[in-house]
Amino acid sequence: MADVKRDSAIAEVDKQDVPVADEWELFSTPAPLINMASRGLMRLAERRLKPFGASAGQLPVFYLLRDGGAMTQRDLARLARIEQPSMAQTLARMERDGLIRRASDPRDGRSSLISLTKKALAKAPALRGALHAGRAELVEGFSEAEIAMLCDLLRRLNRNLDRGVAKEIAE
Amino acid sequence: MADVKRDSAIAEVDKQDVPVADEWELFSTPAPLINMASRGLMRLAERRLKPFGASAGQLPVFYLLRDGGAMTQRDLARLARIEQPSMAQTLARMERDGLIRRASDPRDGRSSLISLTKKALAKAPALRGALHAGRAELVEGFSEAEIAMLCDLLRRLNRNLDRGVAKEIAE
DNA sequence: ATATTATACATAGGTACCTATGCAATGGCT
DNA sequence: AGCCATTGCATAGGTACCTATGTATAATAT
CATH class of the missing domain: 1.20.5 (Single alpha-helices involved in coiled-coils or other helix-helix interfaces)
Structure with missing residues (x-):
């Protein structure tokens, strides 16, 4: 019985004995609702993707390189709409996990061309499936x-x- | 001229020479749009609040204790809808910055009652002003x-x- | 009273972002 | 060729979350 309680204190505010009046104020504006949705999405995605050895921040990379193509770190960051250091960190983790490979760019000595490894490409369909299911659940109703x-x-x-x-x- | 460019690579995807077709796919579903909005909100809030020595994650605490009241860490976390360790970390930073104070709870030896310091209470009106302005800007139009x-x-x-x-x- | 369970907090470790800054390769300009 | 601004990446440091787990106090059940 207590098992259901152990997991997350977040999803069960309304059953508490604490006054709820404040809550309406805290979540009556779009910003906190968006923030909360974003955190919820992250948690859900993490849970769905972990079994496949992937995580939420890697999805844009998977998507952008899904056809086996190669791309510069700069372009990955720009298309994923995150800053370059964030993408650098994500790519470092993906390289650590054997998901991407870097080949030096013949046309520019500063950059290298990033592509998914076979291991990563093999995961792609499963990830897409998980995301599709998650999306359906998200917009249920x-x-x-x-x-x-x-x-x-x-x-x-x-x-x-x-x-x-x-x-x-x-x- | 290049100054506008230096700041953020994120806000200017559409002016690039890279194919944009992918972008529509990446941002055609609610999830990435929410994620992006959340990051944008965070960046904006950070920028607005930094001058006052506050940050986004501290806002719920400021709000919940705005009238000088005291509250348990547990209640703060639950009302802010974040997990306890996240709140613990936020409170640690706020204590480091002299924004909160802990008084041992007479009724429970495990917990302490958190309240804002005078310094923090003095900031509150400015924060509210900044947020109000930010909110207006957010939903402009x-x-x-x-x-x-x-x-x-x-x-x-x-x-x-x-x-x-x-x-x-x-x- | 004592043993067990539940609760409040702390700590460790990880992801995902950010800004600021430094460095090295590039690509104009003269 | 040589200078110099720009560009691509790396690194450092910080915030804001998360899960998993440990520890002490409190509450409960025997």
């Missing part, structure tokens, strides 16, 4: 129109965020 | 109805996530 609406709103939000960051840099 | 819709969709998504996690634990 949503109509296609609602999903499209959500994506649209999020894209607009992201545009605002990009703009905001850019603006503040220009002083 | 959104109608109130759209914001409400977004929050509603996100809440449903979060429920699905909670349920998914709970389900997988029950085997």
